[in-house]
Amino acid sequence: MxxxxxxxxxxxxxxxxxxxxxxxxxxxxxxxxxxxxxxEVREIEGVYNLTAETGxxxxxxxxxxxxxxxxxxxEGEWSVTRPFKPKIEDQKLYGxxxxxxxxxxxxxxxxxxxxxxDEGFNGHCTLMLVGDEExxxxxxxxxLVDEHYRKHEGFDYAIIGEPTDLNIQVGxxxxxxxxxxxxxxxxxxxxxxIARINVMEELPKALNRLNNLxxxxxxxxxLPDPSNEVTKIKSTETYNSxxxxxxxxxxxxxxxxxxxxxxxxxxEKALNDLDCGVKVEIEDDLGxxxxxxxxxxxxxxxxxxxxxxxxxxxxxxEGGASDGRxxxxxxxxxxxxxxxxxxxxxxxxxxxxxxLEKLEESFYRISKRLVG
Numbered sequence: 001m002x003x004x005x006x007x008x009x010x011x012x013x014x015x016x017x018x019x020x021x022x023x024x025x026x027x028x029x030x031x032x033x034x035x036x037x038x039x040e041v042r043e044i045e046g047v048y049n050l051t052a053e054t055g056x057x058x059x060x061x062x063x064x065x066x067x068x069x070x071x072x073x074x075e076g077e078w079s080v081t082r083p084f085k086p087k088i089e090d091q092k093l094y095g096x097x098x099x100x101x102x103x104x105x106x107x108x109x110x111x112x113x114x115x116x117x118d119e120g121f122n123g124h125c126t127l128m129l130v131g132d133e134e135x136x137x138x139x140x141x142x143x144l145v146d147e148h149y150r151k152h153e154g155f156d157y158a159i160i161g162e163p164t165d166l167n168i169q170v171g172x173x174x175x176x177x178x179x180x181x182x183x184x185x186x187x188x189x190x191x192x193x194i195a196r197i198n199v200m201e202e203l204p205k206a207l208n209r210l211n212n213l214x215x216x217x218x219x220x221x222x223l224p225d226p227s228n229e230v231t232k233i234k235s236t237e238t239y240n241s242x243x244x245x246x247x248x249x250x251x252x253x254x255x256x257x258x259x260x261x262x263x264x265x266x267x268e269k270a271l272n273d274l275d276c277g278v279k280v281e282i283e284d285d286l287g288x289x290x291x292x293x294x295x296x297x298x299x300x301x302x303x304x305x306x307x308x309x310x311x312x313x314x315x316x317x318e319g320g321a322s323d324g325r326x327x328x329x330x331x332x333x334x335x336x337x338x339x340x341x342x343x344x345x346x347x348x349x350x351x352x353x354x355x356l357e358k359l360e361e362s363f364y365r366i367s368k369r370l371v372g
Contacts, residue, residue, distance in 0.1 A: 001031070002110075003110045003357060004088070004093060004353050004356055004357075006031070006110060007102055007103050007351075007356065008088075011084065011097050011102050012084060012086060013069075013084070015069050015070050015097070015131070016070070016071060016073055017070035017071065017135050018132040018135055019048050019070050020047065020048065022043070022048045024069055025050045025069070025131075028050055028109065029041055029050065032052055032113070035113050037052050037054060037112075037116055038052065040052070044139045044140065045139045046139070047130075047132045047139035047140060049128070049130045049139075049140050049144060050128075050129045051126065051127065051128050051144060053125070054112065054115055054125050054127075055115065055121055055372075056122065057152070059124070060122050060123035060371055061156040061371040062123065062124040062152075062157075062371060063123065063124070063125050063126070063155060063157040063158065063159065063370060063371045064125075064126045064127075064145075064148075064157070064158040064327070065111065065127050065128065065158075065159050066108075066128045066129075066130070066158055066159070066160050066324075067105040067128075067129050067130075067160070068105070068129065068131070068134065068141075068161075068323065069102060069105055069129055070130075070131050070135075071097040071100070071102070071134065072096075072134055072345050074347075075347070076346070077347055079348060080350075081094050081095060083095060083096035083349075084096060088353070091352065091353050091354065092352055093350060093351050093356070095349065095350075097349070098339075098343070099163050099341070099343055099344050099351040100162070100344035100345060100349070101162060101163065103338075104163075104337075105129055105161060106356070107161070107356060107359040107362075108159075108363055109127065109129075110360045112127040114364045115368065115372070118368070118372070121368060123367075123368075123371030128141065133323050136284075137326060140323070142323075145330060149330055154331065154332060155332045156370075156371065157294075157297060157332065157333060157334070158324065158334035159335055159363060160322050160324040160337070161336075161337065161338050162319075162324075162336040162338045163340060164338045164341065165340055165341055166308075166337070166338075166355060166358060166359065167314045167315070168298070168301045168305060168313055168315050168316065168337060169337065170222075170292040170316070170317060171222060171223050171290060171291040171292060172288055172289065172317065172319060172321050173224065173227075173289055174254045174255070174258075174287050174289030174325075175252070175287070175321045176253075176254050176260065176263065176282070176284075176285050176286070177251060177282075177284045178250050178252065178281065178282050179247050179249055179282075179283050180247070180250065180271070180278065180279075181245055181246070181277075181279040181281065182202055182246045182247075182276050182277070183245050183277030183278070184196075184197035184198055184202070184243075184244055184245070184276045185198070186245075187241070188240060189242055195242055197275060197277070198242060199243060200242060200243070200246070201275075202275055202276045203233075206248065207230060207233075207248070210228070210248065210267070210271075211230060213266065214266070214270075215228065215252075215266050216258075216262055216263075216266055217254075217257065217258050218255075219257075223255055223291060223317045224318055225255075226254045226255055226258060227252070228250055228251070228252045228253075229250065229251050229252075230248055230249070230250055231251045232249035233247070233248055233249070234247040234249070235247070249283070255289055256289040256290070256291065267280050268280055286321055286325070287321065287329065288321025290324065290325065292335060293333070297335065297370065298315065300366060302315070304362050304365045304369070305362060308358045309358065319336075338359065339351040339352070339359060340352065
């Protein structure tokens with residue numbers, strides 16, 4: 001099968017995150033077995049994943065090709081095709097997952113098969129496709145990487161399929177989600193004046209300060225400065241009550257040098273003179289702050305991309321964390337590499353077929369040059 005044909009087949013499966021049915025992985029297992037590759041479909045706490053290996057573990061370095069088959073819920077008006085009815089039009093493949101990231105997954109699979117069939121490949125490669133990246137990766141990549149490190153010495157390199165416009169992601173900021181709780185006195189809406197502390201009166205002040213929050217940081221690398229955004233507000237669900245508490249959710253993209261305690265202090269300091277109680281709680285510290293220091297890895301990837309693009313690929317550091325964080329936390333250098341970014345999670349999601357072909361060849365050549 002061509003890379004685009006594999007992508008089309010993958011996109012027919014409604015694999016909204018997390019993947020709790022094995023059908024798409026059973027299809028891939030069958031495909032790999034046709035090429036003489038043994039693959040294992042793994043269920044981890046209700047989420048399905050697939051792993052396969054090729055090459056000689058003892059003969060050289062090892063690399064992991066990692067991607068995810070789960071997708072986000074389709075929303076909005078799809079005009080070219082329906083989300084799970086992939087369609088080719090004007091040399092573009094349309095459908096949910098085309099660029100995030102069943103297109104990349106197809107390229108990873110095809111590159112893995114080529115490495116397996118390459119008699120000159122002397123390294124070791126693991127293919128890891130998971131079912132819950134879009135919701136954190138805690139029942140996919142994280143336990144699979146942990147298991148690999150327990151059984152073996154780990155990986156020397158990892159390539160993560162994620163949309164990058166065929167540029168090379170060499171660094172990411174970490175992700176921190178926190179909740180700011182404004183605490184006052186809940187009363188009936190018709191008697192709001194009797195509340196000693198009305199959090200709804202303090203809410204606009206809190207939002208203004210959080211939207212203009214100044215974080216303490218020292219950025220000496222190539223990553224963008226940290227960012228923070230208010231992303232949700234939750235209070236009582238009734239119309240006739242003044243809430244006693246309002247919860248403000250924040251998304252923060254942070255640097256390797258920052259720590260959670262200092263960030264919490266910065267938030268508390270910004271709100272310390274409000275006329276209500278303030279409490280800061282960590283919802284999830286996803287981590288993921290990373291900067292690639294392996295120059296051989298960077299240069300190898302860039303040389304391959306320059307050859308295939310016929311122009312100069314860029315090193316990029318924007319965007320958020322991926323499952324790559326589970327590799328970097330264990331000392332494995334990684335890059336992210338993939339297709340067009342602009343249509344990820346969007347209506348009429350698509351990828352260029354020509355870019356898909358270049359991506360597959362990129363995965364193959366980078367892997368062969370690094371460990372083969």
